Amino acid sequence: MAIVGTSTRRPDYLDKVTGKGAYVGDLEIPGMAHAKVLSSPLPHARILRIDASKARALPGVFGVLTAHELGDMDPYYGSDIKDRPIIAIDKVRYEGEPVAAVAAVDLETAEAALDLIDVEYEELPVIATMNDALTDGAATVHQSNLCHESHYEWGNTEEGFAEADRIFEDTFTFPMVYHYSLEPHTVIARYDELGITVWDSAQHPFLVRNELARLFGLSLNRVQVVVPYVGGGFGSKSYIKIEPLAVALSREAKRPVKLAYSVEQSAKTVRRHAASITLKTGVRNDGSFVARDCQIRLDTGAYADNGNRVTDRCADQVPGPYLWPHLTVTSKGLYTNTGAAGSFRAIGGPQAAWASESQVDMIADALGIDPLELRLKNLGAPGDVIRQGKNPLDADIATGLKEAAKGVGWAGRGAKPVTQEKETKRGIGLACSVLNAGASPTSTALVRLHADGSATAMVSTVEVGQGSKGVMAQIAAEELCIPLEKVGVVASDTAIVPYDRSTGASRSTTLVGLAVQLGAKEIKQQLLDLASKHFEAPEDKLAFADSSVVFGQESITYAQLIRQMFGGPAGELMGRGYVTPQTEGPLKGLPVFWEMAVVGAEVEVNEKTGAIRVLRLVSVSDIGKAINPKQAEGQDEGAAMQGIGHTLFEELIYEDGQLLNPNLVDYRVPSFEEVPDGFETILIENEDGPGPFGAKGIGEGPIAAVAPAIANAVFQATGVRIKELPLTPERVWRALQAGTSGGHKVDALTEG
Amino acid sequence: MSEDHRLQISFVVNGRPVDTEIEPHLLLLDLLRDKLALKGAKRSCDMQVCGACTVLVDGNPVSSCTYLAFEARGTDVTTIEGLADGEKLHPLMEAFIDNAGLQCGFCTPGMILAAKSLLDLNPRPSVEEVKEYMRGNLCRCTGYKKILESIEDAAQRMQG
Ligand code: FES
Ligand code: FES
Numbered sequence: 001m002a003i004v005g006t007s008t009r010r011p012d013y014l015d016k017v018t019g020k021g022a023y024v025g026d027l028e029i030p031g032m033a034h035a036k037v038l039s040s041p042l043p044h045a046r047i048l049r050i051d052a053s054k055a056r057a058l059p060g061v062f063g064v065l066t067a068h069e070l071g072d073m074d075p076y077y078g079s080d081i082k083d084r085p086i087i088a089i090d091k092v093r094y095e096g097e098p099v100a101a102v103a104a105v106d107l108e109t110a111e112a113a114l115d116l117i118d119v120e121y122e123e124l125p126v127i128a129t130m131n132d133a134l135t136d137g138a139a140t141v142h143q144s145n146l147c148h149e150s151h152y153e154w155g156n157t158e159e160g161f162a163e164a165d166r167i168f169e170d171t172f173t174f175p176m177v178y179h180y181s182l183e184p185h186t187v188i189a190r191y192d193e194l195g196i197t198v199w200d201s202a203q204h205p206f207l208v209r210n211e212l213a214r215l216f217g218l219s220l221n222r223v224q225v226v227v228p229y230v231g232g233g234f235g236s237k238s239y240i241k242i243e244p245l246a247v248a249l250s251r252e253a254k255r256p257v258k259l260a261y262s263v264e265q266s267a268k269t270v271r272r273h274a275a276s277i278t279l280k281t282g283v284r285n286d287g288s289f290v291a292r293d294c295q296i297r298l299d300t301g302a303y304a305d306n307g308n309r310v311t312d313r314c315a316d317q318v319p320g321p322y323l324w325p326h327l328t329v330t331s332k333g334l335y336t337n338t339g340a341a342g343s344f345r346a347i348g349g350p351q352a353a354w355a356s357e358s359q360v361d362m363i364a365d366a367l368g369i370d371p372l373e374l375r376l377k378n379l380g381a382p383g384d385v386i387r388q389g390k391n392p393l394d395a396d397i398a399t400g401l402k403e404a405a406k407g408v409g410w411a412g413r414g415a416k417p418v419t420q421e422k423e424t425k426r427g428i429g430l431a432c433s434v435l436n437a438g439a440s441p442t443s444t445a446l447v448r449l450h451a452d453g454s455a456t457a458m459v460s461t462v463e464v465g466q467g468s469k470g471v472m473a474q475i476a477a478e479e480l481c482i483p484l485e486k487v488g489v490v491a492s493d494t495a496i497v498p499y500d501r502s503t504g505a506s507r508s509t510t511l512v513g514l515a516v517q518l519g520a521k522e523i524k525q526q527l528l529d530l531a532s533k534h535f536e537a538p539e540d541k542l543a544f545a546d547s548s549v550v551f552g553q554e555s556i557t558y559a560q561l562i563r564q565m566f567g568g569p570a571g572e573l574m575g576r577g578y579v580t581p582q583t584e585g586p587l588k589g590l591p592v593f594w595e596m597a598v599v600g601a602e603v604e605v606n607e608k609t610g611a612i613r614v615l616r617l618v619s620v621s622d623i624g625k626a627i628n629p630k631q632a633e634g635q636d637e638g639a640a641m642q643g644i645g646h647t648l649f650e651e652l653i654y655e656d657g658q659l660l661n662p663n664l665v666d667y668r669v670p671s672f673e674e675v676p677d678g679f680e681t682i683l684i685e686n687e688d689g690p691g692p693f694g695a696k697g698i699g700e701g702p703i704a705a706v707a708p709a710i711a712n713a714v715f716q717a718t719g720v721r722i723k724e725l726p727l728t729p730e731r732v733w734r735a736l737q738a739g740t741s742g743g744h745k746v747d748a749l750t751e752g
Numbered sequence: 753m754s755e756d757h758r759l760q761i762s763f764v765v766n767g768r769p770v771d772t773e774i775e776p777h778l779l780l781l782d783l784l785r786d787k788l789a790l791k792g793a794k795r796s797c798d799m800q801v802c803g804a805c806t807v808l809v810d811g812n813p814v815s816s817c818t819y820l821a822f823e824a825r826g827t828d829v830t831t832i833e834g835l836a837d838g839e840k841l842h843p844l845m846e847a848f849i850d851n852a853g854l855q856c857g858f859c860t861p862g863m864i865l866a867a868k869s870l871l872d873l874n875p876r877p878s879v880e881e882v883k884e885y886m887r888g889n890l891c892r893c894t895g896y897k898k899i900l901e902s903i904e905d906a907a908q909r910m911q912g
Contacts, residue, residue: 009849016857017845017864019792019832026791180892182796182804182858231794231858232892263797465856465893630852630898637895638855664797664890672883675896 004478004693007630010470011489012229012463021229024186024201025260032188033062033103035249035259036110038117039268040092040099043128043337043657044139045121047090052100054116060109063253064117065101070248077211079239081304083142084340086215086244091124093141093302094339095658096268098245103253126337126657130276130299133334141335147300148308150315153328154388160291160326164282168363172279172355172723174707175651176299177272179344180669183231184266189246190256195222196247201230203237203462204502209494211240212247227492230464234642235343236270237464238504239306264662268339271652273298273310275351277318279359282326287369289378291326294318298341298351300333305342307333313436314348317704320356321386321397321434321596322378337657343504345639346435346597349704350646353433353597354725357708361429362721370413371712372405372430379432390436391589394696396684400598400620401432403682407618408600416716423608426615429712430600431705437697438592439505443512444498445577447476447519449527451569453547453559454486457516460500461508462492466699467631468508474627475513475692479520481544482558498576506595506697509627510690515577517692522575530561593690596622597701599640601709602678605717610733612714614644616678619702624689635699636681643706645670649726761825765790766834774821781805781816783824784831792832792861796890803889806862807831813866813888832861835868843909844868844902853902855893863889867903876907 015021052064067075067089075086088099100117104110125139132138133145161167188199195218202208205225213223230237242259250257261269275298282291296314300307315331364371379401380386380393404410409417410428417426446458457476461468473487480487490497500512528539531549534556535542541551548555563569581587602616619640626632649668653660661667681702689696707725714732715721720739722731758773765788774783784790784807796804798817805817808830835842844864847853854860863886870877870885877885882903891899 007852010852012857013849013854016854016860017832017841017848018836019790019861021857022791023794023858025795026785182794182802182856182890182892184796230856231796232856234892465854467855631855634852634855634894634898637897638893639895641895642892663799664801665799669890669892670896671887671890672896672900673887675883675900679895679897 001478001693003474003484004627005625007628008470008474008484010467010631011473012469023183023229023231024188024199025183027188027199027228029188029190029256032256032258033105033253034107034110035101035103035246035257036107036114037098038100038114040088040095040097042092042121042123043095044124044126045092046124047088047092047099047119048122049120050100051118055102055113058109058113058116060105061113062103062255063249064113065249065252069252073215077215077240077244078304079207079306080308081147084303086248094268094337096265096339097302101245101249103249103257127335128654128656129336130297130334133336141302141337145335147304147333147335148311149332150312151330152315155291155326157291157293157326157328161282164290165285166366167280167282168359168366169278169280170359170362170723172277172358173725174275174351174354175646175725176274176341177344177646177650178267178652178667179234179236181232181234181236184263185237185242185261185269187243187246188256188258189243189250191247191251197224197226198243198247199226199228200243201237202227203233203464203504204239205462205492205494206460206499207502208240208243212243215244216247224495227462230462233464234345235347235504236266238343238502241269263664267652267662268659270305270342271339272344273300273307273341273351275314277351277355279355281359281363283363285367287367287374287377289322289324292319292324294329296331298331298333299336299338301336301338301340303340305340306347307341310343310347314352316387316436317349317352317433318356320360321380321393321432323380323384323386338654339659345642346700346704349433349435349597349700350643350707353431353704354707357431357433357705358711358723361712361715372401372410375401375432391591393594395434395594395596395622397432397434397596397598400596400622400684401430404598404600404618404620405430407680407682408602408616410600417602419604424604424606425717426602426604427713427715427717428600428602429709429716431708431712433597433704435595435597435700435704436591437506437595437700438510439502439507441511441579441581441583441587441592442501443515443579444500445512445515445519446498447516447523447575447577449480449523449558449562449573451559451562451571453482453557455480455482456488456490458490458497459512459516460492460497461512462503464503466508466635467628471509471513471627472516475516476520479517480523482547506700507592509695510592510697511579513692513695515579518577519575523573526573527558527561530565531556534561534564587690593696595697595701596620597704599702599705599709601706601713603710603713603717605714605732607718607736610729610736612648612710612727612732614676614710617676618680618682620682620684621698621701622684623698624691624696625685625687625694626683627695629683632683632698633681636702637679639699640702640706641670643703644674647707647710647725647727649728651726759822761822763824763826764828766831776822778821779817780807780819780821780824783821784816790831790833794858794861796858803862803866804859806865806889808865808869811869811872813869830865832865835864844906847906847909848902851898851902851905853894853899859889859891863891863899867906871907871910875911
C-alpha cells in the first residue's frame with residue numbers, strides 16, 4: 001500500500017490556506033436577501049399577540065415570517081421527535097427562541113424592521129433545572145417534561161449487591177457545553193416553484209433534505225442541499241437546525257435568503273446535555289466488579305433535537321468497557337426552558353465516562369488497589385460481549401490503557417510525581433471508556449473511471465475539517481491502482497452525489513470509505529471483463545498495476561480498455577458502492593465498531609489558587625489502519641483539547657432560563673495557553689477494522705476520557721475528589737479547603 | 753444614511769491602491785468582505801476574541817471585526833489573499849499544509865497572518881513565545897499542536 005497509510009497532502013488545504021475555500025457565509029446567490037431573527041427575551045411565555053405590520057411596511061423589507069404564515073403546513077420538525085416549530089407558535093420555550101424573522105435588502109434594514117415588531121407575552125413558570133422538571137405538579141415545557149427514557153438490565157442487580165463486599169454510591173454532574181465551531185450556523189435558502197435549494201453549513205445533508213421535503217410537501221428530488229466547506233461542526237450541525245426557518249422565510253420573501261447566526265444565537269440553538277449521574281456499584285474486596293445500578297438524567301433543554309439518541313447512548317456507555325455480572329441502567333432525557341441540547345462529539349460519552357471512571361478510581365483507592373490494575377482486572381477483552389444484544393468488543397482496551405499509562409509515566413498508585421515548588425502538587429490519572437460508534441451502516445458512493453484513466457469519487461460525506469475528501473481519494477486511488485493526483489472527489493450535494501446517512505459518530509472513513517472501495521472494486525470487475533476479452537485470457541490470469549490490467553508480459557491501460565469499449569476517446573465506467581446492514585462482513589449488528597476512549601493525564605495543582613495545569617496528556621485510539629496518519633492524529637488532538645475545555649472551565653451558565661455567558665468573552669474555550677507541554681496521540685494499528693484496508697473510525701474517543709483522567713490526577717496530587725465539572729480554580733480551591741481542614745477527603749465513600 | 757455622511761478613504765490592500773467611499777461606522781471586515789470581495793477573513797466571535805477576522809494593518813495584526821474601516825485610511829493592509837507571491841505560496845502556507853496545521857480552515861487565514869507578524873518580529877520564537885503571541889487566535893479543531901509545529905517549521909523555512 002503506497003497511498004493508503006501515507007500522510008498525503010489534503011486536497012482542501014490549498015483552498016483553505018489561501019483563503020479561497022468558500023463557506024456558506026462567503027457565497028452570494030443572485031437576488032439574495034439578508035435575514036435577521038427576533039428572539040424571545042423570555043425563557044417560557046405565552047405569545048398573546050404579534051404585530052409585524054410596521055415591519056412589513058418598512059421600505060427594503062421583502063417579507064416577515066411569524067407563526068401566522070405557517071397556517072398551511074404542519075410546522076413541527078426534529079430528527080426523530082418532531083417537537084420543534086419552525087418559528088415559535090403560541091408560546092416560547094427558551095430565551096432566544098425565534099419569534100419572528102425578517103428578510104430585507106440588507107442587514108441594517110432587517111435589524112431596523114425587528115425593532116418595529118411588537119410582541120406581547122404572558123410569562124409562564126420557568127423550568128430552569130432538571131430538578132424543576134421532575135418536581136410534582138411543576139409546569140411543563142411540552143405535554144410532559146420527560147423527553148425520552150431508556151432502560152436495560154441483566155442479571156439481578158439487587159442480588160449482586162448482596163454478593164458484594166463493598167458498595168459505593170456517588171453522584172456526578174456534568175455541565176452544559178457549547179460546541180463553538182468557529183463558523184456559526186449559516187444557511188442560504190431558496191424556495192421557488194421548482195423546489196428548494198439550500199446552501200448549508202450542515203453535517204447531514206441528506207437528513208436535512210428529507211426533513212425539508214416532508215415539511216414543505218415536496219418529493220425528495222425537488223430538494224437540493226449543497227454543503228460547501230464547513231467551518232467546524234462537532235455535532236452542532238448534525239440533523240436539522242435553522243434550515244426550515246430560512247426556507248419558510250424565503251417562501252415568504254419570494255427570493256433567496258441568507259441567515260447567518262451569531263455565536264450567541266448558535267450557543268442557544270444547540271449545546272451538549274448537562275447530566276447528573278448516580279452510580280451504585282458493588283465490588284468484592286479483591287476488586288472484582290459484581291453489580292452496578294446507573295441512574296442518568298440529561299438536560300435536553302426546550303426541544304428534543306437529538307436528545308433521544310443521546311439519552312440512549314449515554315445509557316449504553318455508562319457501564320464502561322467492563323464485564324458486569326449484574327447491571328441496571330435507566331436514563332432519562334428531560335425538557336427544561338433552556339436552549340436545546342443535541343449531538344456533540346461522542347454523544348453521551350463524556351458524561352458517562354466522567355461518572356464511571358471517576359468512581360472506578362474512588363473504588364481503587366478505597367480498596368487499596370492500583371487503579372490501573374483494577375481496570376485491567378475488570379476490562380472486557382476483544383470478542384467479549386460487553387453489552388447484551390450488541391456486537392462483541394472489537395477494541396483492545398487493555399493494550400490501549402497500558403500504552404497510555406506508559407506514555408504518561410504511570411508508576412503505580414503510590415508513585416506520585418513531585419514538584420519543586422512548595423504550593424504545587426503533581427499527580428497522574430488514567431481513564432478508559434468505550435463508545436458505540438458508526439451510527440448506522442447506511443452509505444453509498446459512486447466511482448467514475450474516465451476515458452483518460454482519471455477518476456472521480458462521489459460521496460455525501462461533508463468535509464467538516466476531518467479530511468474526508470482526501471481520505472476518499474486515497475482509498476479510491478489505492479483500490480484502483482492509479483496515482484492519487486488522478487482522483488477527484490465530489491461531495492455533499494444531494495442533487496449530485498448518492499445517499500449517505502450522516503457525517504458524525506466517527507463513521508465516514510469506515511462506512512463511506514467502504515462504499516468508495518466497493519465502487520472501485522465494481523469498476524475493477526468491469527475492467528477484468530474487458531481485459532479478459534482483449535487478451536482472450538481467463539480473469540484469474542489477470543492483475544492490476546499502474547492504471548493497467550496486466551497479463552503475463554503484456555498490459556493494457558484502463559484508458560485503452562474504455563476507448564475500446566466506447567469505440568473512441570469517450571465514455572466512462574461507473575462503480576457503485578452500497579453499504580447497508582446487509583453488506584457482507586462485520587457490519588451485521590451494532591455498533592459498527594467500538595471506539596476506545598483512553599487517556600492518561602499528568603497535572604499540577606496550585607494549592608493556593610486551585611488552578612490546574614495539564615502538563616502531559618496522552619490519548620490512545622485503536623484505528624485499525626490509519627489512512628492518513630497525520631490527520632488522524634489531528635482528530636484526536638482536537639478531541640482531547642475540547643475535553644480539556646469542558647474539564648477545566650467550559651460551562652454555559654443559565655440562571656432562571658437566562659443564558660449568562662452567551663459570548664466568547666464570558667464563555668472561554670481553550671487557547672494556545674492550554675496546550676500541555678507533553679501532548680501525544682498514540683494510534684494502534686492492527687488492520688482489523690470493518691472499514692477499507694482494516695480501518696476503523698477515531699476522533700471522538702479522547703473527548704470522553706479527558707475529564708476523569710484529569711480529576712483522577714488531581715486526586716492523586718491532592719487527595720481531594722471532585723464530582724462536579726468544570727474543575728475551575730474556585731471549585732478546586734474550595735474542595736481543597738474542605739478536604740484539608742477536616743483532615744478528610746471531600747466526599748466520604750458510602751460503604752455497604 | 754445620507755450621502756453627506758460618507759467618508760472618502762484611500763489605502764493599499766494587498767499592494768493595490770483602493771479609493772472608496774464608506775459610511776463612518778463601517779467595519780474593516782465588512783469593507784473587505786462585502787465591498788472588496790476578499791472573503792478570506794472570517795467573522796466568528798465578532799468581539800475581538802477569536803482572531804478569525806485577523807488582517808495585517810501596516811504589518812500588525814488587527815481584529816477587523818471591531819476595527820473601523822476609516823481607521824485604515826492611509827495604511828497598507830494585507831489579507832490572506834495577498835500573502836502568496838502569485839502561484840508561489842508563502843512559507844507559512846506551505847508549512848501549514850505539510851504539518852496538517854488546519855482542519856476546517858475557518859481559523860486558518862487569521863492564524864497564518866498572526867503567525868506572519870510574529871515571525872516578522874521574532875524570526876526564531878520559542879514555543880512559549882509562540883503560545884503567548886498567538887493566544888488571541890482560537891482554533892477549535894486542531895488542539896493547536898500541529899499549528900505550533902507548522903509555525904516552527906515555517907520559521908525554519910524562512911531562515912532558508
Ligand atoms: S471575529 Fe473578530 S476576533 Fe472573532
Ligand atoms: S481548523 Fe477549524 S477552527 Fe482551526
